[in-house]
Amino acid sequence: MSKQVVLSGIRPTGNLHLGNYFGAVRNFVAMQDNYRCYFFIADIHSLTTHPTPENLHGSVRQVLAEYLACGIDPDKAAIYIQSDLTETLELYTYLNMNAYLGELERTTSFKDKARKNPDNVNAGLLTYPVLMAADIIIHRANYVPVGKDQEQNLEMAVKFAARFNRMYGAELFPKPGPFTYDGKDPIKVPGLDGSGKMGKSEGNAINLIDTPEDIRKKVMRAVTDSGPTTPNQQKPEPIQNLFTLMNIVSKSDVIAFFDDKYNNCRIRYGDMKKQLAEDIIAFTAPIRERIVSILADEAFMARVAREGAEKARESASATMKEVRKLIGIRRFF
Numbered sequence: 001m002s003k004q005v006v007l008s009g010i011r012p013t014g015n016l017h018l019g020n021y022f023g024a025v026r027n028f029v030a031m032q033d034n035y036r037c038y039f040f041i042a043d044i045h046s047l048t049t050h051p052t053p054e055n056l057h058g059s060v061r062q063v064l065a066e067y068l069a070c071g072i073d074p075d076k077a078a079i080y081i082q083s084d085l086t087e088t089l090e091l092y093t094y095l096n097m098n099a100y101l102g103e104l105e106r107t108t109s110f111k112d113k114a115r116k117n118p119d120n121v122n123a124g125l126l127t128y129p130v131l132m133a134a135d136i137i138i139h140r141a142n143y144v145p146v147g148k149d150q151e152q153n154l155e156m157a158v159k160f161a162a163r164f165n166r167m168y169g170a171e172l173f174p175k176p177g178p179f180t181y182d183g184k185d186p187i188k189v190p191g192l193d194g195s196g197k198m199g200k201s202e203g204n205a206i207n208l209i210d211t212p213e214d215i216r217k218k219v220m221r222a223v224t225d226s227g228p229t230t231p232n233q234q235k236p237e238p239i240q241n242l243f244t245l246m247n248i249v250s251k252s253d254v255i256a257f258f259d260d261k262y263n264n265c266r267i268r269y270g271d272m273k274k275q276l277a278e279d280i281i282a283f284t285a286p287i288r289e290r291i292v293s294i295l296a297d298e299a300f301m302a303r304v305a306r307e308g309a310e311k312a313r314e315s316a317s318a319t320m321k322e323v324r325k326l327i328g329i330r331r332f333f
């Protein structure tokens with residue numbers, strides 16, 4: 001029996017950070033042994049914000065090196081660049097004919113982005129979920145490992161896939177579902193600025209490529225408070241966020257030590273931050289080293305991108321053959 005299919009991607013809009021790693025890429029790595037996996041770099045999606053050509057290419061290279069440095073194995077999974085698989089754009093066009101203005105305008109991320117950048121409400125932004133659906137269903141993916149913020153986009157993909165099947169009386173596309181490797185809810189990695197998630201646009205991210213000095217500086221600047229005054233009191237958000245990060249990167253005895261100090265009102269945030277910074281560095285340092293050496297190996301990156309595109313094309317062209325047949329697009333020659 002053929003393996004079930006997994007697909008996911010990240011837009012190349014900067015360096016990968018701890019949120020991307022623990023929310024998404026860690027799941028990719030965990031899944032590659034047991035599923036037929038496609039992991040791609042969503043460079044076309046990133047065009048909605050008009051990067052310069054140099055920035056675009058530089059970010060694609062960076063994310064490719066970072067995927068590999070995190071442990072995505074090109075011999076197990078297909079790693080490709082979205083723009084190398086032009087079949088996706090053909091499917092996107094067909095899906096657009098059955099995607100309606102009302103449903104696209106109601107999408108939360110569209111509304112958010114339109115509100116934040118009222119001068120750049122372009123058609124690509126409006127149809128972002130259609131392109132994302134094309135990415136997913138072109139491989140007839142069963143699972144899509146993404147963080148919580150992508151839930152609505154995934155629901156739209158489910159809708160567009162079912163609509164196509166219904167419209168053409170076919171069972172071509174399976175229903176793509178969310179996935180985390182441990183079966184738990186997707187985690188949300190907090191930022192260090194007191195509230196909310198870690199994110200590129202939030203400007204609060206610790207990147208995998210950050211140097212130890214960068215990381216120490218960022219962690220030492222994290223928002224805290226004047227300390228607990230009663231034993232076992234509930235932790236306010238900025239403090240809980242520090243503990244959440246510690247839960248992700250530190251050993252359990254270290255976490256228990258600071259938790260105990262907090263509960264006895266004897267915590268020194270400076271000590272906790274120093275420890276947290278060192279534990280983050282211990283985690284990121286080997287990844288950082290690998291990113292640097294992969295970036296220096298053009299030939300390796302070129303081979304990965306080429307082989308990934310070939311594997312992706314094999315799967316996508318089989319789907320597109322069926323799609324064209326169903327729609328009635330038949331060649332005369």
Ligand code: ADP
Pocket residue numbers: 010011019020021022023024145146147148149150187188189190197198199200201
């Ligand atoms: P950013 O928020 O930095 O722009 P993206 O929106 O490009 O990141 O997200 C890429 C992937 O990483 C998505 O699957 C998203 O759900 C996940 N992700 C991003 N930030 C976090 C976070 N703080 N915690 C968990 N997952 C995250």
Ligand code: TRP
Pocket residue numbers: 007008009010011042045131132135136144146150153
């Ligand atoms: N929208 C996703 C993000 O911002 C990136 C993405 C594009 C994606 N196409 C996808 C994720 C298909 C999963 C599947 O992170």
